[in-house]
Amino acid sequence: MSDHPCVVTIDHKSKPRVLFSGTRLVEVDLPVGTKVLYPKKPMKGLPDPRAAVRYALSHPLGSPPLYAKLRPGMKVTIAVDDLSMPLPSMKGPDNRALVIDEVLHQLDEYGVDDVEVIIATAFHRPMTKEEIRHVVGEKCFSRYWPDRLYNHDAEKPGGLTLLGTTPGGIDVEINRRAAESDLVIYVNLTFVPMNGGHKSLGTGLVGYRTLKGHHNPSAVRKSGSYMEPSRSELSRRMIEVGQLIESKVDVFHVETTVNNRMFDKPLEFLAKNEDELTDLESRAMSALIKTLDALPDAARQAVFERVPAPYEMIGVYAGACDPVHDAILEKVHQQLCVPVKGQFDVVIFPVPYISPYNVGAVLNPLLVSVMVEGYLHNLHRGAPLLKPGGTLIAVHPFTDRFDEAQHPAYVEFFHKLLPRTRDAMELHKKYEADFARHPSYIQLYRTGKAYHPAHPFYMWYWGENGRQHRGRVITVGADNEYVPGILGYETARTMAEALRMVREQNSDPSIACFRICPLLMADVTPDAAPPALVDAMGVDLTVPVPASPVSTRSGAEEA
Amino acid sequence: MSPTAHRATAYFDVDGTLCSTNLLHPLVLYLVNQGTPAESMFRLGRALLQAPVLAAAELRDRRRFNELLFSHFRGMSEDRIVLLADEVFQDVVKPRLYPGAQELVDTCKAAGLRTVLITGSLDVNVWPLARHMGCDHVIANRLEFAHRKATGKLMQPVVAGPEKAGLIVADARAHGHDLAACHAYSDSFSDVPMLSVVGHPACINPDARLARLAQSYRWPILDIQRPAREGRRRETSA
Numbered sequence: 001m002s003d004h005p006c007v008v009t010i011d012h013k014s015k016p017r018v019l020f021s022g023t024r025l026v027e028v029d030l031p032v033g034t035k036v037l038y039p040k041k042p043m044k045g046l047p048d049p050r051a052a053v054r055y056a057l058s059h060p061l062g063s064p065p066l067y068a069k070l071r072p073g074m075k076v077t078i079a080v081d082d083l084s085m086p087l088p089s090m091k092g093p094d095n096r097a098l099v100i101d102e103v104l105h106q107l108d109e110y111g112v113d114d115v116e117v118i119i120a121t122a123f124h125r126p127m128t129k130e131e132i133r134h135v136v137g138e139k140c141f142s143r144y145w146p147d148r149l150y151n152h153d154a155e156k157p158g159g160l161t162l163l164g165t166t167p168g169g170i171d172v173e174i175n176r177r178a179a180e181s182d183l184v185i186y187v188n189l190t191f192v193p194m195n196g197g198h199k200s201l202g203t204g205l206v207g208y209r210t211l212k213g214h215h216n217p218s219a220v221r222k223s224g225s226y227m228e229p230s231r232s233e234l235s236r237r238m239i240e241v242g243q244l245i246e247s248k249v250d251v252f253h254v255e256t257t258v259n260n261r262m263f264d265k266p267l268e269f270l271a272k273n274e275d276e277l278t279d280l281e282s283r284a285m286s287a288l289i290k291t292l293d294a295l296p297d298a299a300r301q302a303v304f305e306r307v308p309a310p311y312e313m314i315g316v317y318a319g320a321c322d323p324v325h326d327a328i329l330e331k332v333h334q335q336l337c338v339p340v341k342g343q344f345d346v347v348i349f350p351v352p353y354i355s356p357y358n359v360g361a362v363l364n365p366l367l368v369s370v371m372v373e374g375y376l377h378n379l380h381r382g383a384p385l386l387k388p389g390g391t392l393i394a395v396h397p398f399t400d401r402f403d404e405a406q407h408p409a410y411v412e413f414f415h416k417l418l419p420r421t422r423d424a425m426e427l428h429k430k431y432e433a434d435f436a437r438h439p440s441y442i443q444l445y446r447t448g449k450a451y452h453p454a455h456p457f458y459m460w461y462w463g464e465n466g467r468q469h470r471g472r473v474i475t476v477g478a479d480n481e482y483v484p485g486i487l488g489y490e491t492a493r494t495m496a497e498a499l500r501m502v503r504e505q506n507s508d509p510s511i512a513c514f515r516i517c518p519l520l521m522a523d524v525t526p527d528a529a530p531p532a533l534v535d536a537m538g539v540d541l542t543v544p545v546p547a548s549p550v551s552t553r554s555g556a557e558e559a
Numbered sequence: 560m561s562p563t564a565h566r567a568t569a570y571f572d573v574d575g576t577l578c579s580t581n582l583l584h585p586l587v588l589y590l591v592n593q594g595t596p597a598e599s600m601f602r603l604g605r606a607l608l609q610a611p612v613l614a615a616a617e618l619r620d621r622r623r624f625n626e627l628l629f630s631h632f633r634g635m636s637e638d639r640i641v642l643l644a645d646e647v648f649q650d651v652v653k654p655r656l657y658p659g660a661q662e663l664v665d666t667c668k669a670a671g672l673r674t675v676l677i678t679g680s681l682d683v684n685v686w687p688l689a690r691h692m693g694c695d696h697v698i699a700n701r702l703e704f705a706h707r708k709a710t711g712k713l714m715q716p717v718v719a720g721p722e723k724a725g726l727i728v729a730d731a732r733a734h735g736h737d738l739a740a741c742h743a744y745s746d747s748f749s750d751v752p753m754l755s756v757v758g759h760p761a762c763i764n765p766d767a768r769l770a771r772l773a774q775s776y777r778w779p780i781l782d783i784q785r786p787a788r789e790g791r792r793r794e795t796s797a
Contacts, residue, residue, distance in 0.1 A: 404780075439670050439672070442670075447783070
């Protein structure tokens with residue numbers, strides 16, 4: 001059976017691959033036989049996204065239409081995903097703005113005027129005024145900002161309401177306004193399979209008491225991939241939380257997703273196989289590499305980050321949580337999944353400048369590790385791309401730089417706690433609770449631009465299943481040795497040196513290169529079935545996919 | 560929370576940190592509220608004449624500055640000083656409290672921290688603030704009295720600059736608290752020793768020298784001039 005067209009095997013004639021290394025692009029010669037996984041071409045966007053939204057609201061899955069839930073005088077809260085997705089943020093109008101426009105139109109028509117709009121930030125930094133304007137759209141912004149359109153505050157005294165405790169023992173407390181609403185409308189943008197579904201409310205509008213029930217090393221360790229709900233303990237716990245919320249609060253979900261058209265025309269060649277570049281594109285690529293090398297850091301960051309992506313809506317579904325999420329996940333998989341046979345001894349991860357947790361800030365070393373052992377490792381279905389005990393090669397400069405406005409607690413976590421221990425369980429048990437109550441960092445979360453002090457812990461846990469799975473991590477292109485050292489990584493100056501280090505232990509390793517950006521996901525058919533996830537008592541932890549209450553599909557696909 | 564339940568202490572400088580006052584504000588109120596207008600005029604005039612010396616002392620030696628400043632209390636009756644203390648709080652301190660000050664103290668208390676005000680101001684002037692904010696203790700300067708009249712001298716230890724660090728060490732030890740788990744807040748470079756001695760220092764509205772140091776050491780810099788409430792998160796601007 002031949003490889004999928006997005007899986008390219010390096011041969012003697014292959015050109016060097018161009019890989020992201022932070023805000024730079026580097027050319028790397030890969031050994032013959034290396035499998036390079038490229039993102040799929042962008043799917044065609046919906047021809048009329050506004051019409052698709054209207055259709056989805058009127059033809060929901062597993063729920064009466066939105067208009068049938070509305071009555072004059074009712075209290076409605078619209079909760080909205082924050083700007084951590086998509087990456088980078090999309091050209092206007094954002095999917096969420098399109099949905100909110102139509103939702104507001106229906107609320108007006110049915111005489112609903114007690115409306116508040118909350119950005120479901122959880123422990124993320126508050127979104128700025130301009131970011132909020134972009135995400136919710138001008139109509140919503142001009143009507144509700146700032147009194148009835150605001151960021152969720154998980155530390156506001158009296159700002160959360162306890163709804164109950166899940167069968168698994170997680171206390172569920174959510175934003176008081178949402179808890180006291182007759183209807184919550186959740187407007188989401190699912191970019192990767194971990195987003196959306198019960199995670200939306202079960203994470204976005206809750207506080208520490210609830211977050212610690214699923215954002216912990218034990219849940220991540222038990223997850224084969226948190227990008228694959230059926231193999232994710234994290235997802236199972238979030239479903240538990242979400243189901244409890246929905247047993248107390250009426251929630252109408254609107255999920256959307258986009259294709260992976262990350263780069264506009266002038267930079268579109270970045271998504272292509274280097275061997276298929278035209279002469280003009282090859283010259284443009286060389287010029288871009290040289291230009292980026294010549295620019296200072298901040299300017300390089302701006303080149304990529306300040307240019308919004310021309311993402312297009314490829315799906316919108318509304319109604320009950322589970323069927324809506326299932327439908328949107330199908331679209332996400334259709335766009336992202338690249339089939340690949342077998343697992344590899346070595347996987348190369350180029351780490352770009354961006355992650356969900358550094359919009360408008362530098363990708364600090366802790367976030368680089370989250371990308372390597374967390375996000376990128378987990379972007380698989382079926383089985384990890386890396387064999388158990390294999391070697392990850394991370395291409396990034398690993399500069400010791402933090403954005404002190406956004407990530408003040410990260411600095412202390414990275415430079416004070418990690419040198420003491422990298423054991424996620426020890427960090428969780430010994431340090432997390434005190435850190436999560438750190439008054440200065442909480443003040444910065446509430447009044448400034450900062451992430452919550454528990455967030456760096458969650459980021460470390462995010463890499464926990466990757467850390468348990470991999471053998472070594474070797475960095476290529478690090479500008480220092482102590483940052484990789486703190487993370488427990490080895491350093492190599494070049495890819496050739498890194499591969500030499502691998503060959504000292506395995507003379508003929510199989511190698512894969514995960515060639516982002518744009519985004520992709522490895523749909524792995526392992527040589528052998530992946531081991532079942534079992535706990536210490538031998539109980540199978542594989543998470544059953546919740547049965548969808550509706551069997552027939554409607555929604556925007558048929559619009 | 561019972562005293563034994565505290566896991567550590569948060570130490571707060573007061574003037575410039577929790578409120579926009581300085582040590583001169585209460586002094587002026589005392590000077591203009593003497594027994595007779597003539598005495599007030601005399602004391603104010605003498606203070607004005609000494610202003611350049613005070614200014615020089617503030618720049619060079621915080622302890623000397625405090626000694627000079629509080630010498631103006633010489634001869635004032637203990638009754639008058641205590642009686643005017645509440646007025647100092649109501650008229651001078653309370654209106655100048657930063658909007659986010661109370662919430663910061665409350666966040667510390669919610670985190671299981673004992674809260675202590677440590678300041679060069681007079682203890683009689685600080686206790687009303689401590690009671691208002693629900694703080695547990697005050698470490699402040701105390702005037703020496705003889706025959707119920709202020710001598711113009713401060714009792715030992717004088718609370719200023721580097722001495723604050725030693726007082727914090729002693730206080731934390733007395734309460735069985737690990738300094739590495741303690742927090743301290745100040746606005747002034749003169750308080751670097753007190754900030755350095757705890758495990759969790761933070762700057763509030765820091766002066767330029769302290770801001771530079773805070774950036775070097777990556778100490779958190781807080782702005783409590785606006786309240787930390789839901790509305791504040793609404794107002795986050797680009």
